[in-house]
Amino acid sequence: MANLPTPDKSIGKSSGKPSGNLNQAGNSVLSFIIRSVAIGASAIAGTSMGLAIAFIRPDWVWQPSLNFLNYKKQQFTLSADALFESNKASIRPESFRLLDEVAAQLPLTSGKKVRINGHMDGSGTVDELTLSYLRASAVKEYLARLRGEQTYYWMAIGYGTSRPLSGSAGDNNGKSNRRIEIFVDD
Numbered sequence: 001m002a003n004l005p006t007p008d009k010s011i012g013k014s015s016g017k018p019s020g021n022l023n024q025a026g027n028s029v030l031s032f033i034i035r036s037v038a039i040g041a042s043a044i045a046g047t048s049m050g051l052a053i054a055f056i057r058p059d060w061v062w063q064p065s066l067n068f069l070n071y072k073k074q075q076f077t078l079s080a081d082a083l084f085e086s087n088k089a090s091i092r093p094e095s096f097r098l099l100d101e102v103a104a105q106l107p108l109t110s111g112k113k114v115r116i117n118g119h120m121d122g123s124g125t126v127d128e129l130t131l132s133y134l135r136a137s138a139v140k141e142y143l144a145r146l147r148g149e150q151t152y153y154w155m156a157i158g159y160g161t162s163r164p165l166s167g168s169a170g171d172n173n174g175k176s177n178r179r180i181e182i183f184v185d186d
Contacts, residue, residue, distance in 0.1 A: 133158025
């Protein structure tokens with residue numbers, strides 16, 4: 001118990017002279033501030049140079065390719081009114097030429113996925129989901145006969161009224177909602 005401080009004994013004695021540790025701490029703080037300012041100035045200068053080059057010579061600036069975001073290589077949208085009679089799923093004979101042109105534009109490489117989507121508007125008296133599927137299947141069968149059943153992975157989907165292009169129920173908007181979409185994916 002002899003080592004405990006008492007009110008009449010002081011814990012540590014100071015000689016009144018500044019120690020060397022305070023001087024070293026001041027130098028390290030000053031060094032940190034100088035380095036931070038130098039790094040900040042370099043960053044501002046580099047950004048300014050980059051922007052100047054981008055405005056003067058934009059062909060020197062790297063631009064990333066975003067092709068991987070658009071995986072659909074080809075897309076065809078055909079009016080269902082041009083292909084089919086009202087409330088029917090059989091293709092009009094005069095529409096065969098239009099589908100022949102689409103078939104001619106399909107890629108020559110085999111193994112691609114060809115997805116045919118059928119869409120309807122809500123104005124018909126029949127089951128829109130079933131009719132949209134039957135129309136997509138009719139287009140799939142026609143194109144598969146032209147290009148070969150084993151050439152591509154064929155898929156027909158009927159969406160009915162679930163994916164309209166336009167929300168209003170006008171006659172012109174209804175025509176845009178009655179459509180066949182053909183997608184060629186990798």
